[in-house]
Amino acid sequence: GDSVTQMEGPVTLSEEAFLTINCTYTATGYPSLFWYVQYPGEGLQLLLKATKADDKGSNKGFEATYRKETTSFHLEKGSVQVSDSAVYFCALSDLGFNKFYFGSGTKLNVKP
Amino acid sequence: GAVVSQHPSWVICKSGTSVKIECRSLDFQATTMFWYRQFPKQSLMLMATSNEGSKATYEQGVEKDKFLINHASLTLSTLTVTSAHPEDSSFYICSAQENTEAFFGQGTRLTVV
Numbered sequence: 001g002d003s004v005t006q007m008e009g010p011v012t013l014s015e016e017a018f019l020t021i022n023c024t025y026t027a028t029g030y031p032s033l034f035w036y037v038q039y040p041g042e043g044l045q046l047l048l049k050a051t052k053a054d055d056k057g058s059n060k061g062f063e064a065t066y067r068k069e070t071t072s073f074h075l076e077k078g079s080v081q082v083s084d085s086a087v088y089f090c091a092l093s094d095l096g097f098n099k100f101y102f103g104s105g106t107k108l109n110v111k112p
Numbered sequence: 113g114a115v116v117s118q119h120p121s122w123v124i125c126k127s128g129t130s131v132k133i134e135c136r137s138l139d140f141q142a143t144t145m146f147w148y149r150q151f152p153k154q155s156l157m158l159m160a161t162s163n164e165g166s167k168a169t170y171e172q173g174v175e176k177d178k179f180l181i182n183h184a185s186l187t188l189s190t191l192t193v194t195s196a197h198p199e200d201s202s203f204y205i206c207s208a209q210e211n212t213e214a215f216f217g218q219g220t221r222l223t224v225v
Contacts, residue, residue: 004155036216043116044205044216089156093214099146100207100214102156 002027006090006103013080013110021075021106023064023090031092033057033066033073034100038087047075047088085110114140114210118217125196125224133191133220135206141186142208147179150203159204162189196224 006023013019025033032051036044048057053068062077073090090103115138125131135145145162160181161169168181178200180192189208193200205219 008153038219041121041218043118043218044207046113046213099158099161100148100156101158102148104153104155105150 002031002092002101004090004092004101004103006088006106008104008106009087010107010109013108015082015110015112016079017110019075019077019080019084019108021088021090021108023073023075023103025071025073025090025092025101027071027092029094031094033064034091034093035062035064035073035075036089036091036102038089038105040086044089080108080110082110082112084108113213114138114208114215116206116208116215116217118206118220120220121218122221123223125222127197127224128195130192130194131196131222133193133204133206133222135189135191135208135217137187137208137210137215140208140210142189142210143186145183145189145206145208146214147181147189147191148205148207150205156205159191162206164189193222196222198224200224 003026034049035047037047048059050057050066056065064075087105089105093100117136119134143164147159148156150156162183164183170176183189207214207216
């Protein structure tokens with residue numbers, strides 16, 4: 001069945017450091033891929049998405065490219081800020097954007 | 113964007129009691145809502161699909177008699193954990209779809225003692 005695997009955290013970085021959170025997936029069809037972010041006490045918020053191979057999703061300085069050949073959707077940011085501290089979830093969904101399959105989440109701590 | 117509100121954010125209950133968690137779509141109508149559960153250091157797992165006006169659809173391995181889902185209106189779905197036990201302690205989160213985007217509640221941390 002469909003599944004998502006992402007790197008375990010926590011990840012601790014200094015402000016302005018480069019961030020990579022790895023995500024790989026297994027899917028039988030052609031899923032859409034997502035990164036969600038959860039700040040303390042809040043719900044999951046869509047950070048970015050890509051709906052087909054080679055698409056690049058980007059938002060707030062974060063980006064991820066849908067790589068079909070490596071079944072990956074790694075999240076990157078060139079210079080993290082303290083305000084980026086949160087839990088990041090990689091996910092996939094079918095064409096209808098109904099059921100989601102999530103990774104286990106990666107907690108990011110950014111120190112000033 | 114659209115807002116999904118979940119209540120309560122956290123709850124502690126005694127073993128054997130029942131707990132109800134509410135999920136509301138605040139500014140849109142949702143004929144379908146989804147309930148997920150997350151155990152520590154594990155993925156969010158889909159438990160069930162809640163359909164307004166009809167029975168919920170449960171994923172394999174989820175006990176429908178233990179996790180009662182009611183979707184009585186287009187803006188409210190409830191999940192009741194009946195006869196809760198410590199192994200039911202988990203993080204529960206709901207979602208609803210508007211157009212082509214899913215919106216999530218803030219989640220409920222359930223601790224059964």
